[in-house]
Amino acid sequence: MSRTDDFLKEITEGNTNKGEYITLGSAMLDGETLTNAFVNVPLKTMNRHGLIAGATGTGKTKTLQVLAENLSEKGVPVLLMDIKGDLSGLAKPSPGHAKIDERHAKIGLPFDPKAFPVEVMTLSEQDGVRLRATVSEFGPVLLSRILDLTETQSGVVAVIFKYCDDNKLPLLDLKDFKKILQYATQEGKEEFTEAYGRISTASTGAILRKVVEIEQQGGELFFGEKSFEVDDLLRVDDSGRGYINIIRLTDIQDKPKLFSTFMLSLLAEIYSTFPEQGDSGRPELIMFIDEAHLIFNEASKALLNQIESIVKLIRSKGVGLYFVTQNPTDVPEAVLGQLGLKVQHALRAFTAKDRKAIKLTAQNYPDTEFYDTADVLTSLGIGEALVSALDEKGRPTPLAATMMRAPMSRMDILTDLELSDLLGKSKLAKKYNEEIDRESAYEMLNKKIEVAEAEESKEKARLEKEKLKKAETKQRTSRSRSRNNRQNPIVKVLTSPTVIRSVLGILTKMLK
Structure with missing residues (x-):
């Protein structure tokens, strides 16, 4: 048996493709x-x-595109984090090319250009289906993690949420949360102290500064209504193909807090709402995080811990997470060890550090007698990759250098007109792009403060009136006494000593 036959036997053994x-x-x-x-x-x-x-430039994005297309064709919905902004072309068929035909002839697959059902989403002011969540949906624990609060500050947030629950104050957006923080140490200080204990102004001030940090990165656009329902990520079209949901993140690379907030919200919501699926024949949802090194380099500790936990637990919900990055060493080891499918495109060894990284990368793949893995990693061409997956029994497959197939959709972005047309037909855009600002904690607390101020003003006016009335009464009494003390001029004359002596003198003479 030839070396080629031995190789083919190895890569196909155990892969029955039933x-x-x-x-x-x-x-x-x-x-x-x-x-x-x-x-x-x-x-x-x-x-x-x-x-x-x-x-x-080695073909990572095209591999992502191929996986997304094929998952969609199998009826599996996909969520793509598009940080570079080059994935919207999935909505249009490939125009084809002679080099694509040549590649597919070598592979042995026909090339069939296709467009796929796509929803374009956004966290910012870019065009797309708006993704939002309310502060209440985060809850005190998750919100405290996002804000990176101390234990004491987290306790304050828990009290704030408890007060809002007890008083039926909806926490929808950041202005609601800021208002209740201010209220707790100002107008409502006595109320909070009596019911929940004293809240330090130093703690609320520190929390407010953390909230402002998120606001500066666009958080006010994310927090609010209408809140996105994760079940809308699971849609299929009339042909049974899963929707490819593309989140445009081209303007979010310098906003790690906002992205951390979104990721924590999304992963937590998916994990809490999706039913346990067990080991079924197909996933419910596959998520691709492009340029993942940007996330791991800039993400908060809370996000990293959450991703590690989610990677370990969320597969039971039928959800797969796929990280797209430049080097496997960009991904924390705790996460890397949980990844079943590995598609490794070429690495470049320009420095001693690069060569060391390549040796470490080679150790992440199964040993094989057919390749010097470290050597192959530097010699792969564009659109070629080392692939190791899990077979149907969950065992790692032998390593195979692979000529990757080309995407069936366009390998370029949509024009502004095409994007506008796509959004114009979107059912989700009609559902979520209307901004709602219903009465919530901010408005309700303002009313409460206004009522309290009105009552205080009324009480103050009443006291002033009473004070004025007492002053007037006192003045009248004083006048009355003064009048009583003043004698009539005639009486005064008649009762004067001179008159009395004169009268007495006359009387005395008459009696004689």
Whole structure:
């Protein structure tokens, strides 16, 4: 048996393909593509998460595009974090190219250009379906993690939420939360102290500064209504194809707090609402996080801890997380060890540090007698990758250098007109793009303060009136006494000593 036969036997052994699967391309040996030696990934194992890595320009984004397309065709919805802004072309078919035909001839697959059902979403002011969540939905624990609060400050947030629950004050957006923080140490200080204990102004001040930090990164656009329902990520079109939901994040690279907030909200909501699925034949949702190194480099500790926990637990909900980054070392080891599918494009060794990183990367893949993994990593061409997946029994498949298939959709972005037309037909845009600002804690507290101020003003006026009335009464009494003390002039004359002596004198003479 030849070396090629031994190789083919190794890469196909254990991969019976009894269930549904996705074909990534065809295996390569000694730099040559082996036609019809397909490298397949069982659909049932795709909730075991994955990694797409490689240097800039080696084909990572196109691999992501291929996976998204094939998942959609199998009826599996997809969520893409599009940080570079180059994935909207999934909504239009590929125009084709001679080099694509040549590539697919080598692989042994026909090339069939297609467009896919796409929803374009946004966290910011860009065009797209608006993604929002309310402060109440986060809850005190998650909100405290996002704000990176101390234990004492987290306790204050818990008290704030309890007060709002007890008094039926909806916490919808950041202005609601800021208002209740101010109220707790100002107008409502006595009320809070009596019911929940004293709240320090130093603590509320520190929390407010954290909230302002999120506001400066666009948080006021994210917090509010109408809140996005994660079930809308699971839609399929009339043909049974899963929707590819693309979140435009091109303007969010310098806003790590906002992205952390969104990711924590999304992962927590998915984990809490999706039912347990167990080991079914297909995933419910696959999420791709492009340029993941930006997340891990800039993310808060809370996000990193949450991602590590979610990666370990969320697969039971039928959800797979796929990280797209330049080097596997960009991903924390606790996460990397949980990833079942690994598609490694070429790495470049320009420095000693690069060479060391390549050796470490090679150790993340199964040993094989057919490749010097570290050497292959630097010699792969564009659109070629080392692939290791999980077979239908959950075992790692042998490593295979693979000529990757080309995307069936356009490898370019939509024009402004095409994007506008896509959004004009979107049912989700009609559902979520109307901004709602119903009465919530901010308005209700303002009314409460206004009523309290009105009552205080009324009481003050009453006291002033009483004071004035007492003063007038006192003045009248004083006048009355004064009048009583003053004698009539005639009486005064008649009762004067001179008159009395004169009268007495006359009387005395008469009596004599």
